[in-house]
Amino acid sequence: MTSDHGFQPEEPVRVLAADGSFSPTPAAERYLPLVDALTDAELEGFYRDMVVIRAFDRQATNLQRQGQLALWPPSYGQEAAQVGSARATRPQDHVFPSYREHVVTRIRGVDPMDIIRLMRGLTHGGWDPYDPRNGNTHIYTLVLGAQTLHATGLGMGLVFDGRTGTGDPDRDEAVIVYYGDGASSEGDVHEAMVFAASYQTPQVFFLQNNQWAISVPVTTQSRTPLHRRGEGYGMPSIAVDGNDVIASYAVTKVALDEARAGGGPRAIEALTYRMGAHTTSDDPTKYRASDEEQSWAKRDPIVRLRAYLESRGASEAFFSDVEAEASAVADDTRVRTNALEGIPATKMFDHVYSEPHPLIDEQRRWLAEYEASFEEGAS
Amino acid sequence: MTETDPVAGIHPVAGAHPVAGTRPVAGTHPVAELAEASSSPSTGSGTAGTGSGTGGTGSGTGGTGTGTGGAGTGNGGTGSGTEETGTGNGGTGTGTGGSTPPAPTGTQSMPFSRALNAGLRASLANSDRVLLMGEDIGRLGGVFRVTEGLQAEFGDRRVLDSPLAESGLVGTAIGLAMVGFRPVVEIQFDGFVFPAFDQITTQLAKLTNRHEGALSLPVVIRIPYGGHIGAVEHHQESPEAYFTHTPGLRVVSPSTPNDAYWMIQDAIDSNDPVIFLEPKARYWQKGEVDLDARALPLHASRIVRRGTDVTLVGHGAMVTTLLQAAAIAESEGTSCEVVDLRSLSPVDYGPILDSVRRTGRMVYAQEAPGFTSLGSEVAATVMEKAFYALEAPVLRVSGFDTPFPPAKLEGVYLPDADRVLEAVDRALTY
Numbered sequence: 044m045t046s047d048h049g050f051q052p053e054e055p056v057r058v059l060a061a062d063g064s065f066s067p068t069p070a071a072e073r074y075l076p077l078v079d080a081l082t083d084a085e086l087e088g089f090y091r092d093m094v095v096i097r098a099f100d101r102q103a104t105n106l107q108r109q110g111q112l113a114l115w116p117p118s119y120g121q122e123a124a125q126v127g128s129a130r131a132t133r134p135q136d137h138v139f140p141s142y143r144e145h146v147v148t149r150i151r152g153v154d155p156m157d158i159i160r161l162m163r164g165l166t167h168g169g170w171d172p173y174d175p176r177n178g179n180t181h182i183y184t185l186v187l188g189a190q191t192l193h194a195t196g197l198g199m200g201l202v203f204d205g206r207t208g209t210g211d212p213d214r215d216e217a218v219i220v221y222y223g224d225g226a227s228s229e230g231d232v233h234e235a236m237v238f239a240a241s242y243q244t245p246q247v248f249f250l251q252n253n254q255w256a257i258s259v260p261v262t263t264q265s266r267t268p269l270h271r272r273g274e275g276y277g278m279p280s281i282a283v284d285g286n287d288v289i290a291s292y293a294v295t296k297v298a299l300d301e302a303r304a305g306g307g308p309r310a311i312e313a314l315t316y317r318m319g320a321h322t323t324s325d326d327p328t329k330y331r332a333s334d335e336e337q338s339w340a341k342r343d344p345i346v347r348l349r350a351y352l353e354s355r356g357a358s359e360a361f362f363s364d365v366e367a368e369a370s371a372v373a374d375d376t377r378v379r380t381n382a383l384e385g386i387p388a389t390k391m392f393d394h395v396y397s398e399p400h401p402l403i404d405e406q407r408r409w410l411a412e413y414e415a416s417f418e419e420g421a422s
Numbered sequence: 423m424t425e426t427d428p429v430a431g432i433h434p435v436a437g438a439h440p441v442a443g444t445r446p447v448a449g450t451h452p453v454a455e456l457a458e459a460s461s462s463p464s465t466g467s468g469t470a471g472t473g474s475g476t477g478g479t480g481s482g483t484g485g486t487g488t489g490t491g492g493a494g495t496g497n498g499g500t501g502s503g504t505e506e507t508g509t510g511n512g513g514t515g516t517g518t519g520g521s522t523p524p525a526p527t528g529t530q531s532m533p534f535s536r537a538l539n540a541g542l543r544a545s546l547a548n549s550d551r552v553l554l555m556g557e558d559i560g561r562l563g564g565v566f567r568v569t570e571g572l573q574a575e576f577g578d579r580r581v582l583d584s585p586l587a588e589s590g591l592v593g594t595a596i597g598l599a600m601v602g603f604r605p606v607v608e609i610q611f612d613g614f615v616f617p618a619f620d621q622i623t624t625q626l627a628k629l630t631n632r633h634e635g636a637l638s639l640p641v642v643i644r645i646p647y648g649g650h651i652g653a654v655e656h657h658q659e660s661p662e663a664y665f666t667h668t669p670g671l672r673v674v675s676p677s678t679p680n681d682a683y684w685m686i687q688d689a690i691d692s693n694d695p696v697i698f699l700e701p702k703a704r705y706w707q708k709g710e711v712d713l714d715a716r717a718l719p720l721h722a723s724r725i726v727r728r729g730t731d732v733t734l735v736g737h738g739a740m741v742t743t744l745l746q747a748a749a750i751a752e753s754e755g756t757s758c759e760v761v762d763l764r765s766l767s768p769v770d771y772g773p774i775l776d777s778v779r780r781t782g783r784m785v786y787a788q789e790a791p792g793f794t795s796l797g798s799e800v801a802a803t804v805m806e807k808a809f810y811a812l813e814a815p816v817l818r819v820s821g822f823d824t825p826f827p828p829a830k831l832e833g834v835y836l837p838d839a840d841r842v843l844e845a846v847d848r849a850l851t852y
Contacts, residue, residue, distance in 0.1 A: 167628070171636040172600075181600075182632060186624045192590060193625070196597020203553075203579050204601065231621070234590030241585050394635035395669055397693040401768050 063350025120318030123344030127291025151178030188229030198244025208305030225256025273310025285313030556608030613656025627670030792820030814852035
């Protein structure tokens with residue numbers, strides 16, 4: 044495939060061909076020991092992750108269409124890049140998603156209902172990254188690329204505190220930060236890479252290139268393969284087939300292990316495709332051709348892994364069990380969404396500051412009196 | 423998430439790690455304790471002499487105001503301290519191996535920039551979670567030398583010469599705060615803060631709210647601001663209104679060396695983000711610094727000169743201009759009271775309203791353009807809250823609503839004592 048800019052992209056790391064056959068690319072050679080070490084249970088876990096989140100994602104999209112959510116950014120099509128990378132993290136690692144990494148947060152322990160509450164307009168955050176149940180997973184960031192600097196700063200802190208690079212893989216910590224091909228043009232991403240390289244942060248920049256920044260194709264963002272930008276900052280960088288969960292896992296695992304061991308930052312570009320709309324406010328038919336979508340549909344990450352698992356002898360009972368779980372999660376999401384309650388007006392005054400603030404106190408008091416005045420008038 | 427999940431089901435991070443499980447919030451931090459320790463004679467050599475404060479503490483109207491010159495607080499420390507009195511605190515002093523000399527005590531005369539340096543040094547010595555970041559702040563000591571000597575003393579892991587990128591500075595400071603550091607970022611000049619504006623307004627200011635209190639962000643952003651130095655474009659501006667208009671930020675600006683010394687430490691101790699505006703025109707002026715006790719809380723305004731006819735309000739370098747105007751007015755038979763705002767967000771209206779209720783007139787002076795400025799906000803609030811006490815509308819004296827002009831015109835652009843007095847005259851003739 045030659046892009047319309049004429050550059051010839053190198054073949055990415057890929058283990059499974061689109062039809063699910065085991066056919067590693069030359070770039071995948073060094074990852075094969077890791078791939079071979081994956082057990083059936085782990086591979087089936089990847090599959091389960093992807094199928095369950097796709098059902099959840101479809102349910103959330105439907106809930107938005109029905110007016111239950113203000114917005115939904117679908118992850119449909121990007122499940123392999125997200126599951127593979129998230130499963131490559133260690134418990135002590137720190138994860139900075141952008142706003143489409145639903146399964147990443149779920150794998151780390153976040154309740155997906157926290158994302159539902161965010162998209163329903165009940166919170167700007169949703170979960171507490173410092174609650175151990177949430178696996179050091181930071182909240183979504185809607186300003187594109189801003190979180191890459193936070194991840195880098197946190198990585199600097201890990202270096203300064205000696206919490207990384209000691210040689211103990213069970214304790215050394217690393218950071219992974221997610222962003223997209225559109226965000227890759229943001230200055231913050233570039234500044235994050237400068238700081239990361241300067242301070243040798245234990246960090247993986249995980250770029251999901253889903254080909255489209257809302258309506259603008261990646262060719263407008265870059266005239267060179269995006270992973271090559273990392274090399275410009277002095278980081279080892281690599282492209283992976285982001286619709287191959289096994290390759291995504293292996294590449295991220297190696298990068299995180301190296302970063303954790305003191306090797307400094309790494310960049311990964313996962314080539315994938317956003318099968319759905321950018322968000323539910325978007326209409327992809329206005330800017331992209333259906334034959335492009337169909338060509339990517341043939342590379343679907345779930346179909347691909349299922350074929351591979353079947354070739355390894357996975358049972359029909361396994362697949363039906365996964366379907367049942369996915370269906371249950373989707374149903375549960377609907378029930379719990381419909382049960383969500385509102386929030387009191389005074390909540391907007393909470394946590395504007397960490398310490399008392401006279402203006403906030405005054406306005407909170409005023410609103411309470413104002414609202415009380417209606418109640419008095421009514422009685 | 424099931425318990426068998428290989429990633430999410432295991433959480434050795436929290437609790438196991440001494441830092442990771444501890445969220446960086448108020449109260450857990452040694453700095454907070456230090457504020458108390460420093461006023462206690464129980465540490466150190468046991469000599470008397472610390473903590474006694476002296477006049478001028480307490481209420482906002484306590485007023486230590488000296489006549490002119492803007493030295494402000496004046497009266498002094500106890501001076502009796504013989505040896506170090508107490509800055510010691512567990513867990514500090516990384517990289518310095520105890521070689522840090524004892525903190526001086528008593529009252530010293532020093533320039534504003536040295537007072538800032540001493541305040542930063544005290545904070546660095548008090549807690550190893552404090553670190554300084556900025557462009558050219560290490561070896562060079564900053565373009566204004568405010569951080570001079572600090573990298574040599576505390577090491578390059580505590581005083582960072584960062585890459586030249588302001589958004590990167592603030593964005594990484596946020597990440598450092600997420601793992602419990604208290605970063606102090608230096609922006610080199612007022613006009614260079616804007617590459618970081620997004621990180622400040624959409625991230626730093628809102629992250630505590632977005633986290634519903636689960637995360638505090640004790641980040642200080644030091645910005646040398648304002649005119650009077652004859653510099654090129656982007657080097658003389660007063661951008662305070664952008665930040666006071668942003669919920670989630672605190673904004674302060676000292677006008678004297680004593681306030682510089684204490685307010686920078688208090689800003690660092692704050693668990694909220696603080697924009698710290700340093701009036702660069704004041705960097706070289708000397709004043710008395712009481713090294714033993716702060717005169718006022720961080721967010722208190724202060725009456726720095728007593729008067730009966732008109733209240734003059736301003737902050738930073740403008741306080742000097744107001745004191746000059748007050749001295750001239752006095753020679754002409756008009757008694758002006760001068761209020762140093764000190765805290766621009768929140769504004770401590772108590773001393774201002776007390777003053778206006780006595781004088782009945784108010785003039786607000788600022789270097790910034792007047793349209794939708796901090797002066798506009800303070801004027802509106804005073805008119806709402808002290809309407810019946812006012813004998814005249816609150817008047818504003820501001821920079822013009824133009825870009826800051828070429829330096830040869832700054833004397834026309836920046837309010838001076840004459841322009842303040844012109845407004846005083848108008849207020850008196852209403």
